[in-house]
Amino acid sequence: MKKKLDDLAIFGGVPAFREKLHVGRPNIGDRGRLLERINDLLDRRWLTNDGPFVQELERRISEVLAVKHCIAMSNGTVALEIAIRALGLTGEVIVPSFTFVATAHALQWQEITPVFCDVEPQTFNIDPNRVEELVTPRTTGITGVHLWGRPCDAEALTAVACSHNLKLLFDAAHVFGCSYKGRMIGNFGNAEVFSFHATKFLNTFEGGAVVTNDDELAEKMRLMKNFGFSGYDNVIYIGTNGKMSEVSAAMGLTNLESMDDFIAGNYRNYKQYQKDLADVPGIDVLVYDETEKCNFQYIILEVDEAVTGVSRDQLVAILMEENVLARRYFYPGCHRMEPYRSYFPHAGLLLAETERLSKRVMSLPTGSTVKFEDISRICEIIKFVVSNSSEVRKKLQQ
Ligand SMILES: Cc1ncc(COP(=O)(O)O)c(C=O)c1O
Structure with a gap:
């Protein structure tokens, strides 16, 4: 549990996880x-x-x-x-x-x-x-x-x-x-x-x-x-x-x-993330249409910095230090990568939504290797950071 700012690994505390938790850890059947x-x-x-x-x-x-x-x-x-x-x-x-x-x-x-x-x-x-x-x-x-x-x-x-x-x-x-x-x-x-x-x-x-x-x-x-x-x-x-x-x-x-087991595990994780992050202002968990078949393979968060007080990039950096290898998927958008950036330097002008989302979304670990307690702990860190955002921000800028 992180109780004060110095408990965060980015400020010198002990990482919440001894082993790195990756996004996209493979599902392996029998x-x-x-x-x-x-x-x-x-x-x-x-x-x-x-x-x-x-x-x-x-x-x-x-x-x-x-x-x-x-x-x-x-x-x-x-x-x-x-x-x-x-x-x-x-x-x-x-x-x-x-x-x-x-x-x-x-x-x-x-x-x-x-x-x-x-x-x-x-x-x-x-x-x-x-x-x-x-x-x-x-x-x-x-x-x-x-x-x-x-x-x-x-x-x-x-x-x-x-x-x-x-x-x-x-x-x-x-x-x-x-x-x-x-x-x-x-x-x-x-x-x-x-x-x-x-x-x-x-x-x-x-x-x-x-x-x-x-x-x-x-x-x-x-x-x-x-x-x-x-x-x-x-x-x-x-x-x-x-x-x-x-x-x-x-x-x-x-x-x-093992497809049905993978789906069941992913669904459990998805529901757990949804529940644990439901009250965090400015953090939305990407919602799947449960009337359709779905693999629930990705846990995607959209971070509204104006509400959370910390940016998506700051949140990813904080989680990385805790050994939660969250990723900025998809960032920065293909049009900002080579060779497209050179070919079409002004492409972003027509891609307002892409530009906006690529600064706000991130992906969290899920899959069969991620346990219930891992999710609780990841969500606690996010909650702690958001509820102490102005201090976190100040300290990050020092
Ligand atoms: C949307 C999308 N398209 C294409 C690919 C390429 O697939 P592969 O890595 O199997 O070549 C990937 C992932 O790697 C992907 O996420």
């Missing part, structure tokens, strides 16, 4: 099942190249999401790049800046200009009305990002895409297992891309997948992730190496079996 699967794949000596575990994982994911095709890949970024190329995107593609930089890089990597669009203040997702304003004769597509497990307004984006004859791709890195209007994410737009990075809800160590209901697109992406090979010695397409390995698929299958 270790025994994973090791059995690893033994199997070693016995088979089939380590990669569309092995049985990759095929099974693709099948299982298609079933869970009720989508026709799942193409497993080496990571979410390569999956985005392949989907973008297979969709034939060129020229300009409209994307939010308030996202992980891979969403923009996957376009720029292929010399497609990401045109940054602002987000909606309520959902933090790309604003379909603003998308419409950014369409030019060079626009070929839109990439929506379902940020932190909360779906984009897929209906409105579909309407904009249809009216301008644009392709619609979703970066669904954060939303495995979530639904929108009762339908699983994975079924919207031309295709949706998942990341199975270690920090994601479903992890395959590193990995990703594109899912789609479009047969032709699926076939194209299958070729592209395997150098364009169609059978031995026959390359019929430009391609790259985007294959998922068997050990990754073994991890994916194992974790998929």
Whole structure:
């Protein structure tokens, strides 16, 4: 318990946690099942190249999401790049800046200009009305990002895409297992891309997948992730190496079996944070729509400095010293990162909401390794800091 300012680690006190609590500590399913699967794949000596575990994982994911095709890949970024190329995107593609930089890089990597669009203040997702304003004769597509497990307004984006004859791709890195209007994410737009990075809800160590209901697109992406090979010695397409390995698929299958437990644990943590922070003025915990399926993978706080008296950055710095490795997700917005900052130095003028949110939001540790007492202690520190904010602020400035 922090009772006076000097108890805070940033002012010389003992950190509240001996071991660091990370954001995005991996969820790991049944270790025994994973090791059995690893033994199997070693016995088979089939380590990669569309092995049985990759095929099974693709099948299982298609079933869970009720989508026709799942193409497993080496990571979410390569999956985005392949989907973008297979969709034939060129020229300009409209994307939010308030996202992980891979969403923009996957376009720029292929010399497609990401045109940054602002987000909606309520959902933090790309604003379909603003998308419409950014369409030019060079626009070929839109990439929506379902940020932190909360779906984009897929209906409105579909309407904009249809009216301008644009392709619609979703970066669904954060939303495995979530639904929108009762339908699983994975079924919207031309295709949706998942990341199975270690920090994601479903992890395959590193990995990703594109899912789609479009047969032709699926076939194209299958070729592209395997150098364009169609059978031995026959390359019929430009391609790259985007294959998922068997050990990754073994991890994916194992974790998929524990999906309900992961959700239950995340939900418990979410409710606990909500309860413990309910009375803290100026701190809002991002709310999930509980009428939809949700993975509750992220605990996001919005800090209103005018009310709390401390800034988001000060709060993150204080928590870091306590060994709570809170993160400024997503900061500072892609448009403030290179090469975009140099290419579009004035982009921020059209991104008022992105600029505002990127100074206010932060992410806290959750997942199966975070205990009830950890959450109470983290929230107590936040409460202590906010209720002593003017002294904390003064001391930080000394
Ligand atoms: C929104 C978003 N898009 C894309 C990616 C890239 O995925 P990966 O790390 O699997 O390449 C990530 C996370 O890493 C992400 O958060």
